[in-house]
Amino acid sequence: MDIFNTNTLINEQTGNLAFSLNTFEDNCQFDHLNRLNYYSLVWIKKGSGVAKIDFSEFEFTSNTMFAITPYQPFMFVEKEHVEGVVLNFHPDFFCIHKHHEQVACNGVLFNNIYNPPMLCITDDIRGQIEMLLSQMGAEIQKADLAQYELLVSYLKIFLITASRAKAKQQPEELEALPDNKEPFILQKLKNLIETHYKTKHSAGDYAELLNITPKALAKITKSHFNKTMTNLISERIIIEAKRELYLTNKSVKEIAYGLGYDDEHYFSRFFKNNADISPKTYRDTVGFARAMA
Template structure:
């Protein structure tokens, strides 16, 4: 395990191997996590979703997500993790469009399938990062450059894969309409039946098609969309918990805190404490 530690003892950037971290057991990491798996098959469990993977692949998770791997094989992997104070994906959105693509997208599977050639590129980048971290005084800017290149390459491959999928996979127009309706109405409508009515579908058919299309039931997508917005406001603004609860149309901050904790297993206050408040909060 190689890591860069802040003056207050927070892990800002690190690389671990399978010998350093057991991902067969459920984990919650305070940092953004990127798991590179060069070979093997299995399932990636991330909060509400379960996603089948085949190596070489890269898996992604945001802070304090509930994640683990299940596989019949002994998987080898590299776990790359970074804190928002080390690299803010929102601040660097113009340079690397990974926010909403690799991270923080509830509709897209949080994984990236790679060709053998692409996998070799990421292996070299990981080796470069490990070499820099092994130095007595790792250069922070060099590490940021390596991380930015890693995320930029991954984002480019992911974007190309999405564009290819649009022309090769049969689209479910009703489910695509659900995405649009949810984005427009998640603050006001929070029951699957509300959206089933809007789509003129039976609740049972709606649920089955959502699970088939998104690998998640509609109830999970609705909850995830609300929680995603809450996490953004906790991390990217200095709004108080009361102000955030009001902006999300909760009755009061106590109900919001209970709702957030029920789904994420941590309170809004603890989430903000663990992830910190982004520099973006002071730029807006």
């Protein structure tokens, strides 16, 4: 890694961003659709507006942090003037797929299709978050011995802190009234998607497994996840496809077959329609060879 400017590290082998930490005083870098080939943690310290991420919209106020995965489409429409901090890191710098047991952020902060990709920075964690950002900001400017190792250590603590905070903030669906069956359907639906997403790709399949009508299922998913059933299934498939593209040397055809697609070209079109990038380009810009080096 080499220093490109005071806030950004560049991967010397690829010329791509490896790690960066910057403040922003307006919304200009987020007022249009972004699809970046690295992870982004965007802390809105001041302001309010609407975040458009994937298929959904989320209202936000001051002290909201968004967690964005590589090539996830997002933009912010501000209502009140926006200021904050953005932390970016490429999977080559730190891969949450490879280190998910160490930081437990995959499926909490990132790649969670059931909860909004955001958390509130409350008073009890704000000081720690500020301190970690300050330490990373100071370290990124040093170009000193073991800089990469120290930055990764700070980043791990940052991700663990944010993941713990988000886990506490996630709605406890099963605490609903005993006569409300929806929370149990929601949990069963999550379990069914995790079990069958590689083989069952239609909303009707899951309605049948739940023994409810497709219309009733559509109403539940829209109400609780602000997504269609098709969106949920597609997002889950894409998350696994990206993981396979990044962590393995499997061909696109092998990955497609493992996810229930006999036709590699159909799968590639499905991937591009949902990720706005081909599987090959995703692997070339985010993953495999450099990740395994």
